[in-house]
Amino acid sequence: MAQLTHGVNDGVATVVIDHPAKRNAMTDPMWAALPPLLTALAADPAVRVLVLTGAGDTFCAGADISTLASGAGAAQHLAGAAEEALAAFPKPALAVIRGYCVGGGCQLAAACDLRFAAEDARFGVTPAKLGIVYPASSTRRLAALVGPATAKYLLFSGELIGTERALRTGLVDEVLPGADLDQRVAEFTRVLVGRSQLTQAAAKEFAAGRTDRDAYWAGQARGSGDTAEGVAAFLERRVPRFAWNVPVTSSAPAPSVTSG
Helix, strand or coil, rough: EEEEEEEEEEEEEEEEEEEEHCEEEEEEEEEEEEHHHHHHHHHHHCCCCEEECCCCCCCCCCCCCCHCCCCCCHHHHHHHHHHHHHHCCCCCCCEEEEEECHHHHHHHHHHHCEEEECCCCEEECHHHCCCCCHHHHHHHHHHHHHHHHHHHHHHHHCCCEEHHHHHHHHHCEEEHHHHHHHHHHHHHHHHHHHCCCCHHHHHHHHCCCCCCCHHHHHHHHHHHHHHHHHHHHHCCCCCCCCCCCCCCCCCCCCCCCCCC
16 A cells, blocks of 8 residues: 555654555655645644654655656656645655655655654665656755755766765755664654744745745734744743744645555
C-alpha cells in the first residue's frame, strides 16, 4: 500500500511518506494528495510546525518509476505542484531524513525550510539517469540551497552523496546518530512551537525573496500584540504567549490518501 499518513500532536503536524514496498517512492496519487493535505494543515490553528518524514528507515527513494513509464510529463507536473505547495507552506517545515533521500524525495526535502538527517542518510538528484529535464524552479531552489557547483554536480552525475558532504554544502542543517534523531527533532520542534508565528511567517516570505509585502507585515506586527507580549515576557522572565496565527486562506479538508 502506498499512502501519506498524518497526525497532529502538541502543535506539530507530522506527514509520513509510506510506501514500504518501494522505499517510500511517491506514486501519482501521493503527489496529487500532498497539496490539499498541506492546505488543510496550514489552515489548522492547532498546527504550528510541519515535519515531513518517511516510514521506517527510508525518507523517499523518489518517484515510483512505473508511473514515469506511463507518462513522465504528468508525473513531473504532479511532483512540481507538490514541491511548490510544500515550499509555500506558511509555517516552519522540517524534513527528517533517514536512509535514501533521492530524486523526488530530495526535491521534497529541498522544499522544506530545514533538514535534519541521520548519519546513514544518502542524497541524490537523479534525472540524468532517466533522461528527464529537471524543472527550472526545482533547479533554482537546489542551486540556492547548495550553490551552483554542487547543484550541477548532483544534476549532471546523478551520484549519491553522504551526510558529510550534504552538511558541508548546506543540503542538510544537522546530522545526528540515528538513535538521537527523534529526540533532537522533538526538542527543536518544541522550540519552534513556542516562538512567534508572526516572526516565522514573515521571515519565511522574506527569505524566499518576496519583497512586496513589507507594509502587510508591518501592519500585522502592529495589530498582533506579539511584540508587546514578547517584551513583557522577557522582562517578567516567563514564557511568552504569542497570539498571532497564520490567517486561514482555505478550508480544504484533509484527504484520506491511499493507492494500491
